[in-house]
Amino acid sequence: xxxxxxxxxxxxxxxxxxxxxxxxxxxxxxxxxxxxxxxxxxxxxxxxxxxxxxxxxxxxxxxxxxxxxxxxxxxxxxxxxxxxxxxxxxxxxxxxxxxxxxxxxxxxxxxxxxxxxxxxxxxxxxxxxxxxxxxxxxxxxxxxxxxxxxxxxxxxxxxxxxxxxxxxxxxxxxxxxxxxxxxxxxxxxxxxxxxxxxxxxxxxxxxxxxx
Amino acid sequence: xxxxxxxxxxxxxxxxxxxxxxxxxxxxxxxxxxxxxxxxxxxxxxxxxxxxxxxxxxxxxxxxxxxxxxxxxxxxxxxxxxxxxxxxxxxxxxxxxxxxxxxxxxxxxxxxxxxxxxxxxxxxxxxxxxxxxxxxxxxxxxxxxxxxxxxxxxxxxxxxxxxxxxxxxxxxxxxxxxxxxxxxxxxxxxxxxxxxxxxxxxxxxxxxxxx
Numbered sequence: 001x002x003x004x005x006x007x008x009x010x011x012x013x014x015x016x017x018x019x020x021x022x023x024x025x026x027x028x029x030x031x032x033x034x035x036x037x038x039x040x041x042x043x044x045x046x047x048x049x050x051x052x053x054x055x056x057x058x059x060x061x062x063x064x065x066x067x068x069x070x071x072x073x074x075x076x077x078x079x080x081x082x083x084x085x086x087x088x089x090x091x092x093x094x095x096x097x098x099x100x101x102x103x104x105x106x107x108x109x110x111x112x113x114x115x116x117x118x119x120x121x122x123x124x125x126x127x128x129x130x131x132x133x134x135x136x137x138x139x140x141x142x143x144x145x146x147x148x149x150x151x152x153x154x155x156x157x158x159x160x161x162x163x164x165x166x167x168x169x170x171x172x173x174x175x176x177x178x179x180x181x182x183x184x185x186x187x188x189x190x191x192x193x194x195x196x197x198x199x200x201x202x203x204x205x206x207x208x209x210x211x
Numbered sequence: 212x213x214x215x216x217x218x219x220x221x222x223x224x225x226x227x228x229x230x231x232x233x234x235x236x237x238x239x240x241x242x243x244x245x246x247x248x249x250x251x252x253x254x255x256x257x258x259x260x261x262x263x264x265x266x267x268x269x270x271x272x273x274x275x276x277x278x279x280x281x282x283x284x285x286x287x288x289x290x291x292x293x294x295x296x297x298x299x300x301x302x303x304x305x306x307x308x309x310x311x312x313x314x315x316x317x318x319x320x321x322x323x324x325x326x327x328x329x330x331x332x333x334x335x336x337x338x339x340x341x342x343x344x345x346x347x348x349x350x351x352x353x354x355x356x357x358x359x360x361x362x363x364x365x366x367x368x369x370x371x372x373x374x375x376x377x378x379x380x381x382x383x384x385x386x387x388x389x390x391x392x393x394x395x396x397x398x399x400x401x402x403x404x405x406x407x408x409x410x411x412x413x414x415x416x417x418x419x420x421x422x
Contacts, residue, residue: 044385044389054389077305078310079310080300080311081300089290090290093290099285099289100291109382113333114328115326115329117325118329119291122324123291123292127372127375130375131377131379145332154364161338162337164244165340166245166248166340166341166342168245168248170249171342172344172347174252174256175348179350
């Protein structure tokens with residue numbers, strides 16, 4: 001894409017100033033965003049050409065290094081949750097052995113759907129950069145509730161689903177049991193820490209007596 | 212749980228009539244819901260006792276048979292997306308080799324979060340039965356946006372996430388490419404079907420000539 005054209009449109013879009021007005025840091029960030037978003041879009045083409053699923057790609061970056069570059073695998077895996085963003089949450093967590101990615105940035109080719117935005121939030125990402133707007137996906141037949149996620153609306157929600165709350169105390173009790181268990185563990189942890197402290201003090205006492 | 216107590220509360224809750232007012236079919240459905248929800252809650256205890264993750268369980272039922280009974284595996288798998296409901300979407304799809312589960316019912320111990328409700332919708336479930344309300348989970352420290360999903364609100368949304376739309380035409384073009392490819396495949400399918408039809412006609416002609 002012609003850089004000048006892009007920056008002109010950016011100005012029209014009123015989201016980012018033109019290049020000449022960008023500070024050094026902003027320009028660097030913009031180049032970085034451009035680079036990683038291009039890679040997310042590269043994966044859209046790979047995924048579509050392979051028939052793996054819908055036209056969606058994602059990249060996760062940690063300290064300027066790519067942790068994962070992936071695309072929608074819904075058809076390939078026969079898994080309706082295998083959106084690019086879900087893989088882009090699961091894979092880095094697996095690689096890094098933790099469930100929070102607050103030090104990573106996520107790049108996605110298109111506005112994420114509510115499932116994916118929530119997954120991105122659950123993993124504690126702090127920055128999300130996306131390319132196409134939901135309308136591009138909606139125009140080619142994808143669910144229009146994609147647009148709900150970032151815009152925080154439910155106006156597009158047309159879920160054809162009977163939802164019933166079966167009043168069932170056990171469900172709430174199970175939650176409370178979890179809290180009890182959690183508190184028990186914390187108390188055990190505090191008691192163990194106190195015991196270790198006392199042991200260290202006794203050790204020091206013995207050392208002093210030995211001197 | 213005492214059945215009478217439960218039904219009294221149901222009446223107070225104004226969601227379901229008391230037992231005496233239920234039709235045979237409704238009563239049967241209620242017993243069925245009770246049975247499967249109990250199993251989802253059974254899995255909450257299993258998951259919590261094993262330290263696999265949060266206190267959430269799910270069951271998926273097809274033709275009165277359980278396809279999957281599972282619980283939250285976030286800690287065990289080091290995967291923030293491994294909620295009970297996500298597994299309860301992925302596993303049946305894998306087992307049945309398809310990405311839509313409109314003939315299945317989902318039973319969950321607690322109101323699903325937005326990620327999970329969207330996954331349930333993406334898999335085209337037609338019926339969802341849940342036990343505890345989001346408040347039970349919120350009270351023990353879980354994200355309060357759980358309540359957004361079913362209530363279709365965004366009032367609890369407090370996502371601490373910088374979201375930037377990087378204007379980038381390629382992302383939209385990638386979507387359009389997907390549509391072109393899809394249409395091509397459909398056209399190829401139609402052309403192949405026409406060819407098969409013509410072949411069948413030629414075959415019949417040859418048979419008639421042979422008679």
